[in-house]
Amino acid sequence: AVAVTYTYELAIAQRTKVTVRYVADVDGRIALHVEYPGEHDGELxxxxxxGIEWALPVQYANLRFYGAGPEETYADRKHAKLGIWRTTAFDDHASYLLPQETGNHEDVRWAEITDDSGHGLRVSRDEAGNGKxxxxxxxxxxxxxxxxxxHQDELPEPKRMFLRVLAAQMGVGGDDSWMSPVHAQYQLPADRPLSLDVNLELF
Known part of the structure; x- marks a missing residue:
């Protein structure tokens, strides 16, 4: 196996390090581990x-996943059923008047991102890691x-697809309007350690 590790210093909390580690095995599978130890100085x-976000070639716009769906879900919006679902990057983008967070899927076990010929990338939870x-x-x-x-017309013509894989995300709030805050149990305090463990495979 070959391992590559990156260590990032946070711009406003430089003593806090985020580690990103890729381990590639002989079969071409890559185990990804991303770790945030928590920040305890009150700077964040x-x-x-x-989590992590990658830019992919624009043709990789099809998504099949095993998780809560088919519509978007969040930590405080887990109303969907667990199953295997299909969608596209374009269908998952909600054209809100003010562009904002959209298209998230929670409780995902695996996801396949493909082009129209069916080739692409599979992301799955790593049972050898945290298994979550x-x-x-x-x-x-x-x-x-x-x-x-x-505004929506300020968004550029799509030239890439953007895949985001997260260990956790705060809720969206809005119990009675979109101005309502996120409840404390759905927030991510800066001192909370977080880690992401997934496997990456091309097919």
Missing amino acids: PTIPAF PFAMSLLPYSSAMLEEAL
Whole structure:
């Protein structure tokens, strides 16, 4: 096996290190481990999400997954059924007047991202790691693009697909309106350690 490890310093909490480790075996499978130890100096606010996001070629827009679906789910919006579902990056993008978080799927055991010929990437929880289900989304826009745009027409023509795989994400709130805060049990305090363990396979 071959292992590659990256260590990142957080810009506003440089003593807190995030570790990303890839281990490739002889069969071409890659075990990914991402770890955040928690920040205990009070330098970080509540964390919106923890995981990793990749840009993929634009043709990889099809998603099949085993998790809560078929519609989007969040930590405080777990109303869906567990099953195997199919969707696309374009269908999962909700065209809110103000571009924002959308298309997340909770309690995912595995996900397959493919082109129209059926070739692509399989992401599955790592039983040798923490074995936990993960959250994920596949969208034609990155998290940064959605955050920066004020209107839908400010989003660029899709040239990539963006796959986000998360250990955890805070809830969306909005019990009685979209201005309502997220309940404490659905927030991610900065001092909470978080880890993500998944396997990656091309097929």
